[in-house]
Amino acid sequence: MIFPQHDCSGCPIRHRAVCARCDAHELELLEEIKYYRSFEAGQTVVWSGDRMDFVASVVSGIATLTQTMEDGRTQMVGLLLPSDFVGRPGRDGAAYDVVATSDVVMCCFRKKPFEQLMETTPHIAQRLLQMTLDELDAAREWMLVLGRKTAREKIASLLAIIARRDATLNLITPKGKLVFDLPLTREAMADYLGLTLETVSRQISALKRDGVIVLEGKRHVIVPDFTRLLEEAGDDNDGGLLV
């Protein structure tokens, strides 16, 4: 691996995208073109097709990428958690609706200067390539979920992804017991999984009944045995799922 994963917690903000080596000079250049933006829960960050004149890192909160057909059917195609990157260097328009699911803070970089920075400091382009490959892997993993898994497996897969991401962000190894809060409504989960919200609700109840998860309230989830959850998800191993 040429560009190793790297914990950027020492940086002013955790730009997985650009801090591959936390180069002081680059950070300085970035400082000049960065600004913060806040969004309220439910607010749309950009509409698909709109001009998007920035790229950004999610600092806190959760946002989603969704596509919608004319008749209203919608499919979530990405979940943006803190440290994730949004935006398409070299492209003018947004390809998807970006919606804040909770209150969200993003660290934005004006696109033009960011693109110039990419040209002068090649390892940023290389780092972005690595991140885009990660996203591509995640999207393809999700194609398997959407195309071939049952409703129960889909729910278990989603819970596993969120649990793992959550654990990783908090520097816990995802193993054995895990506790986290669901950042999505049943409807949003349904949009991610290609299901209806009723089916999501039923399958969550079923997983609860079968002891795979314990629910406190509607959002607080306890996973007594992460391995069991992975089995329910139909995953052969611990590896690889959504970044």
Place this chain on the structure above:
Amino acid sequence: MIFPQHDCSGCPIRHRAVCARCDAHELELLEEIKYYRSFEAGQTVVWSGDRMDFVASVVSGIATLTQTMEDGRTQMVGLLLPSDFVGRPGRDGAAYDVVATSDVVMCCFRKKPFEQLMETTPHIAQRLLQMTLDELDAAREWMLVLGRKTAREKIASLLAIIARRDATLNLITPKGKLVFDLPLTREAMADYLGLTLETVSRQISALKRDGVIVLEGKRHVIVPDFTRLLEEAGDDNDGGLLV
């Protein structure tokens, strides 16, 4: 757009990946590390997880990227047509099974020197980033197909993608009447669409019965009206589908 799409037909081979500007010096460097490999129909190019010491452009023929669960359920996550790029610079292992669907010729580059070339000639990394973003778009478009479309819409979507790609390769504008050969078996189509081969067969028959397509034999397809096909696919417009 910083790195415009570019017809590389003047190059020795059509490397969309690297010939962004057909730079003579770069091509010369590439010459040194390139070699051709042929695969027979049905042959597996690499297994998921295997070490992959090259990256490549598809010169001719069709290959697929697939994922398989332990119980045998498989999902195709990518279709490789001539000029498409395979491989993951900066990664050691293959993430998916790559299988030749027809006889395939690939132009390969040894990975180490290719990665070095990426570091010294930044626009190759940038070009690859653009291509990866394209693939990501295609994967996400496909998530909508898998998650939210009916069997009939799925089939129409696949036919539309293949027809468009085929037309583009032959420098025809995809509009009105189109003619092409299906490069996939019914089973492969089913694996792409998250369906069974029986359903694929039935829906193709239905589209034929309804005059959306005309079939000569089992593989030769005539689309009398491309716009009609797009309507059947549930697409609001002509844009964007799989690269």
Place this chain on the structure above:
DNA sequence: GGAGGCGGTTGATCTGCGTCAAGGCACGCA
């Protein structure tokens, strides 16, 4: 020439999930 395999089609039946509908809990607001 016939046996067997591969790819494809079509029919009959089953079932997982969608659809429609009712109702529950928590919260804010008049």
Place this chain on the structure above:
DNA sequence: TGCGTGCCTTGACGCAGATCAACCGCCTCC
């Protein structure tokens, strides 16, 4: 205090697509 609204759950029912099975045409290889 009562009424709305958002989010969620559960039940009854129907249907799209899976499953199981039979069969066809074509090719290859004895």
